[in-house]
Amino acid sequence: MFRNTTAICLHLVGPLRGKKSGASLTRCLHQTLTMAKRLQARRLDGIDHNPWVEFVQLASEEADVVNLGQGFPDFSPPEFAVEAFQHAVSGDFMLNQYTKAFGYPPLTKILANFFGKLLGQEIDPLKNVLVTVGAYGALFTAFQALVDEGDEVIIIEPFFDCYEPMTLMAGGRPVFVSLKPSPTQKGEPDSSSNWQLDPTELASKFTSRTKAFILNTPNNPLGKVFSKEELELVASLCQQHDVVCISDEVYQWMVFDGFQHISIASLPGMWERTLTIGSAGKTFSVTGWKVGWVLGPDSLMKHLRTVHQNSIYHCATQGQAAVAQSFEREQLHFGRPSSYFVQLPQYIQRCRDHMIQSLQSMGFRPVIPQGSYFLITDISDFKNKMPDLPGAADEPYDRRFVKWMIKNKGLVAVPVSIFFSLPHQKFFDHYIRFCFVKDESTLRAMDQKLQKWKAELTP
Amino acid sequence: MFLAWERLCTLSCRPKFLKTVWASKILGLSTSAKMSLRFKNAKRIEGLDSNIWIEFTKLAADPSVVNLGQGLPDISPPVYVKEELSKIAAIDNLNQYTRGFGHPSLVKALSCLYEKFYHNKINPNEEILVTVGAYGSLFNAIQGLIDEGDEVIVIVPFFDCYESMVRMAGATPVFVPLRCKPVDGKKCSSSDWTLDPQELASKFNSKTKAIILNTPHNPLGKVYTKEELQVIADLCIKYDTLCISDEVYEWLVYTGNKHFKIATFPGMWERTITIGSAGKTFSVTGWKLGWSIGPKHLIKHLQTVQQNTVYTCATPLQEALAQAFWIDIKRMDDPECYFNSLPKELEVKRDRMVHLLESVGLKSIVPDGGYFIIADVSLLDVDLLDMKDSNEPYDYKFVKWMIKNKVMFIGFCNIVLYVIVDL
Numbered sequence: 001m002f003r004n005t006t007a008i009c010l011h012l013v014g015p016l017r018g019k020k021s022g023a024s025l026t027r028c029l030h031q032t033l034t035m036a037k038r039l040q041a042r043r044l045d046g047i048d049h050n051p052w053v054e055f056v057q058l059a060s061e062e063a064d065v066v067n068l069g070q071g072f073p074d075f076s077p078p079e080f081a082v083e084a085f086q087h088a089v090s091g092d093f094m095l096n097q098y099t100k101a102f103g104y105p106p107l108t109k110i111l112a113n114f115f116g117k118l119l120g121q122e123i124d125p126l127k128n129v130l131v132t133v134g135a136y137g138a139l140f141t142a143f144q145a146l147v148d149e150g151d152e153v154i155i156i157e158p159f160f161d162c163y164e165p166m167t168l169m170a171g172g173r174p175v176f177v178s179l180k181p182s183p184t185q186k187g188e189p190d191s192s193s194n195w196q197l198d199p200t201e202l203a204s205k206f207t208s209r210t211k212a213f214i215l216n217t218p219n220n221p222l223g224k225v226f227s228k229e230e231l232e233l234v235a236s237l238c239q240q241h242d243v244v245c246i247s248d249e250v251y252q253w254m255v256f257d258g259f260q261h262i263s264i265a266s267l268p269g270m271w272e273r274t275l276t277i278g279s280a281g282k283t284f285s286v287t288g289w290k291v292g293w294v295l296g297p298d299s300l301m302k303h304l305r306t307v308h309q310n311s312i313y314h315c316a317t318q319g320q321a322a323v324a325q326s327f328e329r330e331q332l333h334f335g336r337p338s339s340y341f342v343q344l345p346q347y348i349q350r351c352r353d354h355m356i357q358s359l360q361s362m363g364f365r366p367v368i369p370q371g372s373y374f375l376i377t378d379i380s381d382f383k384n385k386m387p388d389l390p391g392a393a394d395e396p397y398d399r400r401f402v403k404w405m406i407k408n409k410g411l412v413a414v415p416v417s418i419f420f421s422l423p424h425q426k427f428f429d430h431y432i433r434f435c436f437v438k439d440e441s442t443l444r445a446m447d448q449k450l451q452k453w454k455a456e457l458t459p
Numbered sequence: 460m461f462l463a464w465e466r467l468c469t470l471s472c473r474p475k476f477l478k479t480v481w482a483s484k485i486l487g488l489s490t491s492a493k494m495s496l497r498f499k500n501a502k503r504i505e506g507l508d509s510n511i512w513i514e515f516t517k518l519a520a521d522p523s524v525v526n527l528g529q530g531l532p533d534i535s536p537p538v539y540v541k542e543e544l545s546k547i548a549a550i551d552n553l554n555q556y557t558r559g560f561g562h563p564s565l566v567k568a569l570s571c572l573y574e575k576f577y578h579n580k581i582n583p584n585e586e587i588l589v590t591v592g593a594y595g596s597l598f599n600a601i602q603g604l605i606d607e608g609d610e611v612i613v614i615v616p617f618f619d620c621y622e623s624m625v626r627m628a629g630a631t632p633v634f635v636p637l638r639c640k641p642v643d644g645k646k647c648s649s650s651d652w653t654l655d656p657q658e659l660a661s662k663f664n665s666k667t668k669a670i671i672l673n674t675p676h677n678p679l680g681k682v683y684t685k686e687e688l689q690v691i692a693d694l695c696i697k698y699d700t701l702c703i704s705d706e707v708y709e710w711l712v713y714t715g716n717k718h719f720k721i722a723t724f725p726g727m728w729e730r731t732i733t734i735g736s737a738g739k740t741f742s743v744t745g746w747k748l749g750w751s752i753g754p755k756h757l758i759k760h761l762q763t764v765q766q767n768t769v770y771t772c773a774t775p776l777q778e779a780l781a782q783a784f785w786i787d788i789k790r791m792d793d794p795e796c797y798f799n800s801l802p803k804e805l806e807v808k809r810d811r812m813v814h815l816l817e818s819v820g821l822k823s824i825v826p827d828g829g830y831f832i833i834a835d836v837s838l839l840d841v842d843l844l845d846m847k848d849s850n851e852p853y854d855y856k857f858v859k860w861m862i863k864n865k866v867m868f869i870g871f872c873n874i875v876l877y878v879i880v881d882l
Contacts, residue, residue: 037668037699040760041606041628048763072555085775086548093535097745098738133591133769140768148501165767170501244498273498281556288555288774303500306508310623311598312591316773317745318544 047165051418058403059412066445068355068434069412071220071373072287075439078340081284084325088318095317102305103131103293104320110327111278115295119266119276127298130305131315135250135279135292140166141311142246142275142294143212145303147172151211156197158376158419158428160220160248172212176421177205179222181367189360190367190378192224193259199233206241213243215264218251221376221419221433223369225259235267244300245270250279250292253341254437255371256349265295272297275304280323282373284340285437289319348373348436354443355436362450363457367431376416376431383430396429405432410449507623524862530677530830532742537797539786540741544779553775560762561589561750562777568784569735569750575791576720577728585755588762589772593707593736593749596761597624599768600703600732600751603760605630609668614654618677618705625671635662637679639824648825649681650716656690663694669701670694672721675708678833680826682716692724701757702727707736707749708829710798713806716827722753729754732761737780739830741797746776805830 040048052070059067067074076082088095102108108125116123123129132138139162147153149171155163157178167174179195215234217226226234238245245264252261265274275296281287294304333339352368352375359366365378383397391400398415405411416431436443500508526533535541547553560566566583574581581587590596597620605611607629613621615636625632637652672691674683683691695702704721712718722731732753738744751761790796794803809825812832816823821834836857843856 038606039604039756040763041602041604043606044603044760044763047767048759050766070556074552074555076551077554082548082554085554086545089541089544089548093541094533095745096536096541096743097531097533098529099745133772137769144501145504146498146501148503162767162770169767286554288553288557290769290771290773299498302508303504306500306504310504310507310620310627311768312595312747313620314592314594314745314747316591316747316776318776319773 043169043171045168047168051161051415055402055406055412055414058406062406062410065406065410065412066442066449067412068436068438068442068446069414071435071437072281073285073437073439074442075285077285078326078344080329080340081286081322081326084329085286085289085318085322087325088321095321097317098314099317099320101309101314102126103129103315104317104324107131107291107320107324107327110324110331111293111295114327114331115276115278119263119271119295121265121271123295124298128295128301130294130301130308131320132292132294132308133312133315134281134290135248135277136162137290137312137315138275138277138292138294139163139246139248141304141307142277143167143170143172144307144311146244146300147211150209152207152209154205154210154213154243155421156214156216156219157421157424158219158221158416159214160216161418163214163216164421173209174421175205175207175210176424177202178420178424179219179224189356190365192219192222192367192369192371193227195222195224195367197230197233202233203237206237206243208241210241210243213238213245214248215245216248217264218249218254218261218369218371220251220372221374221414221416222367223372223375225255225261225370228262231262231264231267235264235270238273239269243273245274246277247274248277250277250282251372252278253283254345254348254373256345256352257370259370261371272299275300280319280326284323284326285344289322291315291319291323351436351438351443355434355446358443358447358450359434362454366434373435373437374433375436376433378430379432380430396425398429398432402432409453411446503627503629507627521862531738531744534742536742537783540743540779540783540797543782543786544775547775547779547782550775550778553778555774556771557774557777559766559771560584561587561772562774562781564781565589565777565784568781568788569752572784572788573752577723579728581752582755586752586758588751588758588765589777590749590751590761590765591769591772592738592747593705593734594620595747595769596732596734596749596751597621597703597705599761599764600734601625601628601630602768603764604701604703604732604757605668608666610664610666611668612659612662612670612700614670614672616678617671618673621671621673630668633662633667635659637676637681646825647822649676649679649827650684652679652681652824653687654690659690660694663698663700665698667698667700669703671703671705673705674721675706675711675718675826675828677708677829678831679824680829680831680833682712682718682828685719688719688721688724692721692727695730696726700730702731704731704733706733707739709735710740711802711805711830712828713802713809713826718828729756732757741780741783742801746780748772748776748780 055069059065059069108129108131111129112123112125132141143166147167147170151172152175153167153172154175154177157176164174177197179197181190181195184190184194247264249263255261263276265271265276275294278293280289280291330340356366356368359377363381366375369375379401382401389400389404396417398417402413402415413432413434416433417425417429420428566587566589569587570581570583590599601624605625605628609630610633611625611630613632613634615634622632635654635658637654639652641647641651670691702721709718720733722728722733732751735750737746737748751758787796787798794800813823813825816834820839821836822838823832823834826832841857841860843860
């Protein structure tokens with residue numbers, strides 16, 4: 001059996017053996033393999049496909065597109081962060097070498113201090129903090145540490161797409177529960193707060209096999225900021241069923257309209273069963289530094305440390321040093337108008353409002369997000385007017401729409417169906433996601449594209 | 460130079476693993492225990508939690524201790540490497556996400572460099588993956604290609620994560636030792652440590668998914684010869700096995716020795732993942748960048764692991780590394796090229812240390828490559844009276860004694876005890 005291997009040329013291996021090492025090989029010989037065994041590990045089954053690859057490729061191939069797809073800022077990070085990085089790379093030359101495996105000490109210290117106050121919890125930098133390669137790395141470490149074969153993991157839809165494959169890679173079984181929009185008043189725009197979980201349905205998802213519950217607040221892609229009542233419901237179910245809560249809070253500072261971000265770990269009875277994940281990339285607009293962290297009780301963190309020391313062992317030192325210095329700066333300004341955590345959401349809210357207005361004038365129906373980097377917009381009207389866009393027969397409409405929009409209208413967005421489990425994708429194929437955390441010039445370029453599009457629609 | 464450090468483990472580590480598994484099965488049924496039952500770790504990390512380095516790092520943290528233990532340089536990286544990173548820190552868009560499988564300019568530079576050794580084009584997008592250090596490449600390779608029930612051949616002594624990563628993948632490590640055959644009158648060198656071809660062959664069977672090769676070797680400093688690699692290659696082909704070749708010390712090869720890439724041997728490219736390290740190449744271990752090079756049909760599985768683990772590596776560091784590579788790629792024959800100047804510098808230090816060790820009665824195994832020297836401490840016959848009660852191996856106790864009394868942290872090597880027992 002030769003499952004998933006490339007062309008096998010058994011008869012070519014013999015003559016190759018006679019050649020001297022380092023001899024020149026032709027291209028096709030270079031790629032052949034005779035291997036009767038299956039190559040890849042079973043843990044990769046069903047998780048090799050990545051929907052982003054296709055869209056990122058398409059966006060890079062088309063000339064003159066406005067990229068509102070992937071979630072990263074295209075404006076500069078704050079000066080103090082850039083300075084912190086420059087200081088880290090040009091100061092003590094020993095910062096070019098390994099630091100402590102579980103986190104550069106000044107960083108774990110400041111994270112413990114800073115978040116200890118926010119969560120109302122004594123946080124020990126050695127026992128309760130782990131620095132990871134981005135929040136993505138934190139999620140992976142948490143899943144690998146705690147999710148076993150056959151464990152169930154409750155995931156709220158729509159979800160940041162890696163939660164499902166990470167659950168599968170750990171041998172777990174994802175159990176989905178959907179946020180659903182309540183009907184809005186005619187003429188009223190939809191808001192992320194309008195999308196809710198049904199408490200009875202949510203409770204029904206917990207079984208004796210439920211190991212973990214993934215919470216993402218503010219939510220990607222919807223932008224929902226879970227309210228205290230909603231979090232209390234999740235908390236009570238987690239406690240009742242003795243479940244670990246993995247709380248992805250990367251957008252914790254990106255909250256608008258006076259809404260409040262609440263960390264579920266700060267609710268009674270939750271610190272001991274919650275892993276709180278954060279991201280320097282989203283906090284300081286430096287997604288390329290890939291520094292993230294997990295905060296939690298030692299009884300859980302020790303397992304994450306075991307995974308960490310057997311996967312990457314250390315994170316890069318200088319990025320950590322720069323993040324530590326950036327947090328130290330923020331600690332001095334915390335709560336004041338000069339705080340980046342005050343200024344950034346103010347700026348981003350203006351970007352959000354700009355985008356909402358522009359999209360509405362085009363006939364899109366954006367769902368107003370309470371937080372995060374993103375908004376989703378209803379494209380039902382387009383689906384009714386042009387239902388037959390090119391694409392595979394069973395390809396969800398939103399994917400076909402996005403590809404068509406990239407090619408023909410020069411705007412890059414992301415289809416929202418990729419944030420839903422396979423069986424539910426067909427119910428949510430009429431939304432696309434835009435990232436509004438962009439420079440003014442990018443939003444103006446977006447306006448130009450939209451105006452051109454609008455002009456083409458007018459007879 | 461550094462005495463044996465990093466996470467070295469031999470057969471003596473295995474009893475420790477079994478003990479931990481047994482202990483974890485004993486759980487009471489009280490409420491708090493019930494909760495801890497639910498918060499139990501996943502089985503994949505059972506027995507992998509212990510870390511002997513934590514204890515020794517604490518002991519060595521005293522500022523009066525000279526740390527020759529851990530495998531990291533305390534000299535500055537080359538000036539131009541630091542300068543590149545400094546320049547890049549000011550460039551805006553390099554602070555955001557880059558391509559998940561490797562920053563374009565870096566994979567291009569790696570492809571350009573390694574094509575010289577593989578005598579073939581290397582596709583930067585499909586045949587190279589940038590990872591979080593070589594450690595991350597090992598993890599991606601093992602997670603991507605090794606399954607539960609597989610066997611993986613590990614040559615003893617070994618960089619200790621090989622065993623724990625193989626176990627985490629649910630596979631069984633099968634050990635085969637390097638043995639020393641010293642020649643009378645000649646100084647003992649790492650090349651005296653060899654595999655017995657028959658013994659090696661006996662370890663291969665239908666369950667063998669891969670062999671992990673490390674050349675130049677940590678901790679011995681052995682640089683495998685062409686003939687030795689051919690024996691391994693023949694077995695890989697015969698038994699239809701993959702080869703994970705950890706070549707992080709590929710540039711650190713001393714006079715009279717040559718580094719060979721097993722992936723360049725006939726029939727080997729298609730079944731080999733070759734791992735490299737920026738940290739060891741440019742003396743920047745804290746940058747945590749490494750890479751895997753191999754055929755598309757293997758690399759794609761490492762890429763799948765990447766997109767489900769860290770997704771992407773840090774952008775500014777990758778760009779700086781690319782620039783540093785371009786500088787040295789252009790002057791590969793120049794003595795100023797770091798790939799040439801660093802081994803020259805370290806060879807002098809190696810010789811100095813061998814001499815120093817001899818002067819205190821420590822017989823060392825002269826390494827042909829790498830960062831480390833192993834020294835036989837048995838001849839010193841040190842009285843470790845106050846360490847007597849401990850169940851620890853002799854070398855653990857010796858190291859603690861050294862730190863305590865001689866104010867020097869050396870690593871330790873179970874292989875010393877192994878050699879004594881063997882003789």
